[in-house]
Amino acid sequence: MRVNQIMSSPVVTLDKDQPLSNAIDLMQRNEISRLVVLQTGKIVGMITEKDVARELGSSAAYRLPPGRMHVSNVMASNPITVAPDVMAKRVAEIMLDHDVSGLPVVEGEDLTGIVTKLDFAKVCSGYEEVYVGQVMQASPRTISPSDRVIHARRLLFDEDLFGLPVVEGDKLVGIVTMRDVAMNLAAFQKVVPDRYKSERIRNLLVEDIMTQPATTTRTDARLSKVSRLMLERRFSGLPVLNLEGELVGLLTKTQLTQVARERL
Structure with a gap:
């Protein structure tokens, strides 16, 4: 199986000189x-919800709203890219080895797609004999509703948690994810003086x-069915x-990537 069989296309992009608020709006x-x-049409970086949560939770962000920050100051520069004919197993290895969750797919100088850890749900949707309890992350870290967002x-x-x-x-009673933190901090910045x-x-x-309430799964659920739900x-x-x-x-997109790497 090759990258072009699981990647997502077309790719949502923006210019590095755009305000951070535009990036947040596009993600949402x-x-x-x-x-x-x-x-100028060339890939120079990637920006993620994690980058947004990191920036907007900093003390400097309290004084500077997203509309006055630039994407170039928040993004990760010079991302790893892959060609569309690279084997999907190799892409899973790159993501896990380099602790990244997404890679632009480039053919020549053209951006043809993006492959993320969640795209490996497409691979895992074929594993009918695997159960969630076999591959989940056991004993997850938890938090209380009365704990502070910071x-x-x-x-x-x-x-390095997804949620x-x-x-x-x-x-x-619920779940708080990197997306919840990033997008709520962004919304908070807009309305609070x-x-x-x-x-x-x-x-x-x-x-x-x-x-x-949090959407959940069970240890006896088939990974194939849960992968399709996640996707x-x-x-x-x-x-x-x-x-x-x-x-x-917890069953996360990282576990899906690990399963795909082991079985492809």
């Missing part, structure tokens, strides 16, 4: 997590921004419950 409108950044953001970055299940007592931003952001709680709903991950309804794991 297209329900995607990353954009390829161009300069704490959740720190955990997401320090532990945190939100637990109250022993009950799963500058003089109040620092205090308001510090006091923002997980329950204010979490996704609830259709653009989920980067799902909390996993055991047969008693207890939270026991």
